[in-house]
Amino acid sequence: MADTVREIERKYEAGDDTGAARFPDLSGAAPVAAVTDRGTQELDAVYYDTADRRLLAAGITLRRRTGGTDAGWHLKLPVAEGVRDEIRAPLSARVPRTLSALVRSRTRDSALTPLVRITSRRRVLHLLDEHGTLLAEASEDRVRAVRLRDGESSTQWTEYEVELAEGTGPGLFDALEPRLRKAGLRRSKAPSKLSRALGTEAAAEERRPRKDKGSASAGDHVLDYLRQQVEAVVALDPGARRGTEDAVHQMRVATRRLRGAFRSYRKVLDRRATDPLGEELKWLAAELGVDRDREVLADRLRQRLDEVPRALVRGPARARLRAWSGGRRTGSRRRLADVLDSKRYLALLDALDALLADPPLRPAAARPPRPVLAKAVLGDYGRLATRIDAALAAGPGPGRDTALHDARKAAKRARYAAEAATPALGGAARRFARQMKSVQTLLGDHQDSVMARGALREIADQAHGAGEPTFTFGLLYGREEQQAAQDERELPGLWAEASDKRWRAGLV
Helix, strand or coil, X not given: CCEEEEEEEEEEEECCCCCCCCCCCCCCCCCCCEEEEEEEEEEEEEEEECCCCHHHHCCCEEEEEECCCCCEEXXXXXXXXXXXXXXXXXXXXXXXXXXXXXXXXXXXXXCCEEEEEEEEEEEEEEEECCCCCEEEEEEEEEEEEEECCCCCCEXXXXXXXXXXXXXXXXXXXXXXXXXXHHCCEEECCCCCHHHHHCCCCCCCCCCCCCCCCCCCCHHHHHHHHHHHHHHHHHHHHHHHHHCCCCHHHHHHHHHHHHHHHHHHCCCCECHHHHHHHHHHHHHHXXXXXXXXXXXHHHHHHHHHHHCCCHHHCCCCHHHHHHHHHHHHHCCHHXXXXXXHCCHHHHHHHHHHHHHHHCCCECHHHHCCHHHHHHHHHHHHHHHHHHHHHHHHHCCCCHHHHHHHHHHHHHHHHHHHHHHHHHHHHCHHHHHHHHHHHHHHHHHHHHHHHHHHHHHHHHHHHHHHHCCCCCHHHHHHHXXXXXXXXXXXXXXXXXXXXXXXXXXXXXXX
């Protein structure tokens, strides 16, 4: 079983790297009132990675450590600069499956093997406030690293670290830094012991050289956008598995942006190569949406129920809603894990990497970006306009609901196309994307109302079968009908604003 600790720290090294420097007295550096020496620890860690160091390239470290107060397996995932989530698992002979699964989007079929052994003699200091509450832990590590794959070559250094305690704000770093600088300590260039042991000053993935904006082609811009979305899918995978807030949703958005770019920029990328990938991305987005769609719908129904006066809530309406929501959730987390462990998903990631490594470019890819990208964005706008006109012309009922849903998908595609083109087209594309998002949002609310009415019919049937009153669910159904009608009344005015020629003129 694994648990997670949020780690917020800054690393330092001596300016002359002689190893003679020590932490200065930090007491009195507000809000530090006292410093206690917690003694010395002997730590021994073996770091694991693939042979081509895929985890290191992504700023991830995986180690098996003994000694200290937290012996075990530690997987560190980057969150932001100086912030990592450390997922811990008990000591075992092999990499725990709970941790190997969290890096599978990086490792794929490659084995995790020992890369470096790092031993440290750590002196630990606790920084306390005036009430004796722990603010941070400062440590001084005398480090020896042995590369296990390079003839067991070794290196040594001294490293200094300040890690915030839970509840301490990052302002403490700034309060301590003047004293640390005066003592000859500077911020370390290496983000981890492993990167320093391997002689890399940064653990970021090697980026292929990119052209400057002035010489970048249409293909350069589209491929750069695709790389960002592929990296988002891979980076969000661990959070999706762990149930991190919004990770599944953002991962789904990245898959949709990829699929949208394949369809919008068919003059840049050969659709014979991208269409099969688009179908696989559609499958993945549907799988990722099982939980997300349920959560959004359940939240909407709970909110609507909270708006009903207490006197009009008949029977165990809230309990019935909870039962419906809980029943739909059963097994969904396991299903998601199965999807992310499946050969089909890993093959999709490999195929996306292969496409970026050897992109199927068409002649338009070599042209200047502005005319090519603007034409694609305006093409998506024209497609949206056709669907909006069809929806507005349709009579009330299921046919109009379907037409409005189709228009929503077209608005999303136009928005994503404009976002992809923004680095080349600038503010005009950014404003156009905002307009498309406003249309998408309104149409999304309408579709949510359609789905909510279907759910309310289902819940009412369940309540009726159990002999419970269904009045409240009928009331909610009527309110959802009113909301959908309101969205339909607002659409013509919103669309008139979004389709103003001035928005489009700036794109060309």
